[in-house]
Structure formats: structure tokens, C-alpha cells
Amino acid sequence: MQIIPTSAQLFTCFILSYWATKMYLPIYIIRIDEPTGGVFFLAGEETEILINRNGLWKLL
Template sequence: MLPTANQGITVILCQSLTNTFTPIFIVRIDERTRNVFILAGDDIQIEIYSNGNWRFL
């Protein structure tokens, strides 16, 4: 399953994290909701919705 076009923001968020040398441990698409989940660093959790909006968890 591929992310939606609006979820392309994932690439920008991942790039921002790696530019600060923050390790990215998980990038996962929830098949039920089509949301992208990113787990990075010690406690950074980001959820990206299918409409392109995102939030820190």
C-alpha cells in the first residue's frame, strides 16, 4: 500500500529529522486509517493523516 499524494509531507518530515541526526526507527502506514506513523529519536512520534495534516503524539 502506497501513501497518498498528500502524505508526501512524510518525506519532508523524515528529511528534517535526519538533518538533525535524529534516528528514525519506524515509518509505518496504518492500513485501516491510511495514516502514516513515524517513530524517531527518544520520544518523537508523528502521525500524518491521509489529508496531509500531521501532529505530534
């Protein structure tokens, strides 16, 4: 089954991408975590973020 990100996740991912590139951090990966439906975001060497289905994010 294919999991599609929610509109809240897409908006949050766009904002986080903007912040990361504004700080000159490369974005290495953006991937959906299939068991939870969250979006995993890796920017720079150690900035790992998980975006929940409701669009809220947290640093890992």
C-alpha cells in the same frame, strides 16, 4: 487489502524525514496504520508523528 499512501502523505513524510535527519535523529520506523490509512513516523526515542491522508501531521 493493501493501503497505499497518498501523494500528500509521501511529500509530508519526505519533509519530516529531512527535518529529523537534519537534527541528527534516527528514523526507526515509518508504517501505514491500516485502520485509519495514516502514516506512523517514529524518529529518535520519543518523537511520534501521525500523517493523515490529507498530508497534515500531528505529534502523538
